[in-house]
Amino acid sequence: MTKVPDITATLPRGLTSGTVDAMAALVGEIAARPLAAPPWLAPALLFADPDLQVRLDLPRPGPDEVLIHEHQSLEIAAPLPLDTPLTAAVTTKRDAGMADYRFTLSDAVTLGTVLRLFPLAALADAEPAPFRPQMLKDTAVSGAFAITQAQTDRYLALSGDGNPIHSDPEAARALGLSAPVVPGVLLLSLVQPAVEAAFPGARLAMLKCRFMAPLEMGDPFRIALQKRNEGRVRAFLLGAADRALALADVRLG
Numbered sequence: 001m002t003k004v005p006d007i008t009a010t011l012p013r014g015l016t017s018g019t020v021d022a023m024a025a026l027v028g029e030i031a032a033r034p035l036a037a038p039p040w041l042a043p044a045l046l047f048a049d050p051d052l053q054v055r056l057d058l059p060r061p062g063p064d065e066v067l068i069h070e071h072q073s074l075e076i077a078a079p080l081p082l083d084t085p086l087t088a089a090v091t092t093k094r095d096a097g098m099a100d101y102r103f104t105l106s107d108a109v110t111l112g113t114v115l116r117l118f119p120l121a122a123l124a125d126a127e128p129a130p131f132r133p134q135m136l137k138d139t140a141v142s143g144a145f146a147i148t149q150a151q152t153d154r155y156l157a158l159s160g161d162g163n164p165i166h167s168d169p170e171a172a173r174a175l176g177l178s179a180p181v182v183p184g185v186l187l188l189s190l191v192q193p194a195v196e197a198a199f200p201g202a203r204l205a206m207l208k209c210r211f212m213a214p215l216e217m218g219d220p221f222r223i224a225l226q227k228r229n230e231g232r233v234r235a236f237l238l239g240a241a242d243r244a245l246a247l248a249d250v251r252l253g
Contacts (some may be wrong), residue, residue, distance in 0.1 A: 001100070007055045007090040014086040015046060019158055023189070026154050030147055031193035040204045041189045043080055043109045044072065047101075048160035052088055058115065059099050065117045066165065066175055069184040070098075073112035073208045076253075080108045112208075123175055128213035130242040136224055139236065142194040143222035147182045152217060155186045172216075181214040184246070187221070191235045191248055194223040199233070205253035212244045221245060 020042045028034040046052065061067050080086070086106045093100040097117035104110050152166055164171035165181055172180045188209050195202050215221055224236040231253075237246040 001093040001095045001098075004057070004092045004094060007088075007092070009052050009055050009088045009090070011046060011049050011051050011086045011088055013049075014084050015043060015080055015082055017082045019045060020082060022154070022158055026151060026158075026186075027189045027193065030145055030151060031142075031190055033193050033197065035193060036196045036200070037192075037203065038079075039189060040076075040192045040207065041074060041185050043105060044074065044111055044113075044185045045159045046086070046088070046105065047103070047111070047113060049088075050160070052090070053160075056090070056092075056101070057099075059097060059117050061117055064120050065097075066120055066123060067163065068116055068118045068123075069113070069211055070116045071100075071112065071114035071208075071210055072184060072188060073110075073206070074204070075110040075206045076108070076204055077110075078108040080105060120175060128239070128243050128245075131236055131238065131244050133242075136226075136236060136242070139224035139226045140198050141222050141224045141238075142197060144220040145190055145222070146218055146220050147186065147215070149180065149217050152180070152182060152186065155183060159183070159185070177214065177216055179216040179218065181216055184209075184211045187215055187237065188246065188248060190221075190223060191237075191250065194225055194235065195233060195250060195252070198225050199252065203253040204250065205231075206251040207248060209246055209248035211246045213239065213246075215239060215245050 020038055023039045023042050024035050089104045091102045099115050101113045166183050222238045226234045228234055233250045235248040239245045
């Protein structure tokens with residue numbers, strides 16, 4: 001991988017309380033339970049801040065490619081201040097068709113985002129496997145949940161994500177899918193209410209997730225939580241027939 005020059009950007013609006021409140025309401029609506037704490041993944045919405053986007057060299061899909069969200073991480077050292085300018089220090093590593101971004105926001109929150117260009121033909125032919133039954137031993141399952149296009153549109157308005165795969169049925173059909181797909185960060189946000197229900201008073205310290213398959217709009221999904229070592233939880237995001245959508249490791253503070 002090749003490291004590119006670091007970037008430091010000032011985000012004049014920062015993360016607004018209105019955005020955080022809207023994200024909390026959206027996730028609580030999908031989960032059918034209010035969040036006990038501010039939405040963990042709200043800082044990820046800053047990835048699309050226009051003052052940051054103009055400085056990033058995002059991978060650009062060719063006519064036979066799609067840009068996918070492969071990994072997401074989040075580490076919280078301190079609550080991110082709201083309604084105040086923030087400084088984003090960005091480290092980027094690149095490889096053929098892949099970009100690995102690490103954002104440190106005002107020395108409080110660190111985000112990691114990996115984007116990858118993927119061949120359309122390979123995506124259409126891929127058949128996601130289910131999690132093996134032995135992996136799901138001793139799990140507590142939440143759901144089923146479903147995310148509608150209207151709910152996704154609210155998220156897209158908050159995040160500024162303009163990828164047509166999340167809103168355009170024709171773009172989804174071009175990938176061999178029958179409907180638009182749920183954005184990865186929105187899907188991953190549902191881990192928070194599942195953890196809060198299973199571990200009252202839990203506070204997030206770190207989260208790492210690998211996205212494994214797309215979730216089509218309106219399809220049901222479940223979240224299976226498995227307690228690991230002290231303060232650590234593994235979250236399996238399950239589609240139909242326990243199809244592997246994502247796998248997330250969470251460390252609680």
